[in-house]
Amino acid sequence: MRAAVPLLLLIWYIVPILTGTPPFILPGPDRVLQALWTHHRLLADHLLITIIEILAGLFLASILGWCSAILLASSRTACRFFQPLFLFSQIIPFFALAPILTLWLGYGLSSKIAMTVIIIYFPITSTLFDALIKTPEGWLELAHTMGASRMQILYRIRIPNALPGFASGLRLAAVYAPMGAIIGEWVGASHGLGYLMLLANGQAQTDLMFATVIILAALTLSLHTVVTIISRRFLDHIKD
Amino acid sequence: MLKRPPTICLSGTLYIGETHICGPLNLNLPSARWTCILGPSGVGKTTILRVLAGTATNVKLDGTLSTEDEKSLNGRITMMAQADFLMPWLNISENTAFGARLRGEKIDRTAVQDILTRVGLAEHLEKKPHTLSVGQRQRVALARTLLENRPVILLDEPFSTLDALSRIQMQSLSASLLRGRSVVHVTHDVAEAAHLSHQIFLITRTRSFHLSLGTAPPPPRRWGASETLSLQSRLLHLLMEET
Numbered sequence: 001m002r003a004a005v006p007l008l009l010l011i012w013y014i015v016p017i018l019t020g021t022p023p024f025i026l027p028g029p030d031r032v033l034q035a036l037w038t039h040h041r042l043l044a045d046h047l048l049i050t051i052i053e054i055l056a057g058l059f060l061a062s063i064l065g066w067c068s069a070i071l072l073a074s075s076r077t078a079c080r081f082f083q084p085l086f087l088f089s090q091i092i093p094f095f096a097l098a099p100i101l102t103l104w105l106g107y108g109l110s111s112k113i114a115m116t117v118i119i120i121y122f123p124i125t126s127t128l129f130d131a132l133i134k135t136p137e138g139w140l141e142l143a144h145t146m147g148a149s150r151m152q153i154l155y156r157i158r159i160p161n162a163l164p165g166f167a168s169g170l171r172l173a174a175v176y177a178p179m180g181a182i183i184g185e186w187v188g189a190s191h192g193l194g195y196l197m198l199l200a201n202g203q204a205q206t207d208l209m210f211a212t213v214i215i216l217a218a219l220t221l222s223l224h225t226v227v228t229i230i231s232r233r234f235l236d237h238i239k240d
Numbered sequence: 241m242l243k244r245p246p247t248i249c250l251s252g253t254l255y256i257g258e259t260h261i262c263g264p265l266n267l268n269l270p271s272a273r274w275t276c277i278l279g280p281s282g283v284g285k286t287t288i289l290r291v292l293a294g295t296a297t298n299v300k301l302d303g304t305l306s307t308e309d310e311k312s313l314n315g316r317i318t319m320m321a322q323a324d325f326l327m328p329w330l331n332i333s334e335n336t337a338f339g340a341r342l343r344g345e346k347i348d349r350t351a352v353q354d355i356l357t358r359v360g361l362a363e364h365l366e367k368k369p370h371t372l373s374v375g376q377r378q379r380v381a382l383a384r385t386l387l388e389n390r391p392v393i394l395l396d397e398p399f400s401t402l403d404a405l406s407r408i409q410m411q412s413l414s415a416s417l418l419r420g421r422s423v424v425h426v427t428h429d430v431a432e433a434a435h436l437s438h439q440i441f442l443i444t445r446t447r448s449f450h451l452s453l454g455t456a457p458p459p460p461r462r463w464g465a466s467e468t469l470s471l472q473s474r475l476l477h478l479l480m481e482e483t
């Protein structure tokens with residue numbers, strides 16, 4: 001890993017020189033770095049918008065995920081009704097919904113947030129649902145002899161026991177959420193990193209385009225790291 | 241205050257679906273007596289306990305489960321199993337008071353502290369279960385069982401995962417702390433049964449029967465005393481003959 005990064009940078013630097021590829025097709029790392037620096041204000045402004053969309057998406061999808069996973073885990077009827085729906089949802093290409101969302105919700109933040117929510121709702125909900133129903137049988141029997149109600153079992157056993165499952169769903173979501181936001185922005189936006197990429201592309205500012213991709217990758221990586229750190233911190237008792 | 245444990249009688253045959261699990265049995269559990277159920281794995285000992293506990297929703301009892309006062313055992317029974325079932329996210333005192341916590345009742349902190357002191361864990365109140373040894377965790381499970389203060393206690397091989405020394409300590413501790421309650425103790429350890437029980441049921445693949453202990457002194461019988469050892473070897477022989 002440590003050796004790979006400088007090596008890749010070196011290859012990236014040498015290839016355009018050797019092949020004579022013009023910078024508007026493949027700018028070298030030096031040009032991209034320069035673009036990062038010259039456009040840092042612009043990048044920061046658009047980054048902020050994308051971050052807001054992603055965080056709002058993560059937040060809403062988590063709330064929706066908890067509600068639906070709890071409903072599914074506690075009602076056999078709901079489960080029988082929704083589970084095929086969940087399987088079916090795996091084969092829908094959700095990014096194809098982006099134009100429709102823009103049509104319905106406009107060019108503002110909400111269509112991007114909706115796209116993010118749709119992309120990450122299923123990983124969050126299904127990992128959470130699995131964790132909720134995987135409560136050890138012995139715990140449930142113990143709770144039963146202790147005279148606990150279903151709600152008490154849900155609240156005191158199932159939910160705390162599912163928190164590590166939620167954390168792993170959230171880690172997965174942290175990787176997919178930026179994709180949702182970017183796809184939303186590609187379809188129609190006036191702000192955000194996805195918009196900036198299209199803009200730079202249209203104006204043949206390939207170095208700025210690459211700079212945006214790098215920012216996006218860094219964003220995804222930091223998001224994943226932050227979610228991991230937070231979940232380790234709060235769930236330190238459960239080794240995964 | 242501890243309520244007087246009722247005499248319990250379980251007689252009949254147990255099925256899961258159409259599959260015969262165990263029986264015909266005739267299990268008579270007198271009040272405030274320690275009953276060991278001894279037998280090889282897979283003969284249905286855990287299933288019997290689950291029937292007594294009322295958690296065996298998938299088991300059909302072709303027969304009767306009766307108490308002398310004709311009231312249900314719900315709320316008068318608690319179980320301690322081979323696994324300690326401690327909640328990893330709760331510390332030791334929270335785990336001990338798990339029953340009250342679960343039911344949303346007020347937690348009596350002095351009672352918790354007192355019980356944890358009696359099982360020798362006064363130093364560990366704030367620790368999380370994963371920082372304790374297997375033996376210490378099983379003590380927490382015992383403390384939790386005691387705090388529930390139920391007259392009937394079901395033990396499902398609770399000491400089988402412990403090393404020899406902590407097993408003996410736990411057996412003696414349980415014998416003294418559970419005195420006055422009806423205990424139904426599943427085990428396949430003949431030494432344990434010889435040490436602890438007022439009466440013993442032997443269950444094998446072919447039959448199940450009540451074993452008379454004759455003139456043996458009341459439990460807990462001294463380790464290594466000749467009566468204990470002879471009872472122990474009698475049990476071992478019976479088990480070997482039957483299987």
Ligand SMILES: Nc1ncnc2c1ncn2[C@@H]1O[C@H](COP(=O)(O)OP(=O)(O)O)[C@@H](O)[C@H]1O
Nearest residue numbers: 256259261280281282283284285286287288298
């Ligand atoms: N849910 C179940 N469905 C079908 N068979 C079961 C179920 N639970 C236990 N059994 C069977 O019942 C028998 C007795 O199990 P168990 O009571 O756990 O035995 P023991 O505690 O004596 O080892 C075993 O043969 C086991 O396979």
Ligand SMILES: [Mg+2]
Nearest residue numbers: 285286287396
């Ligand atoms: Mg068993």
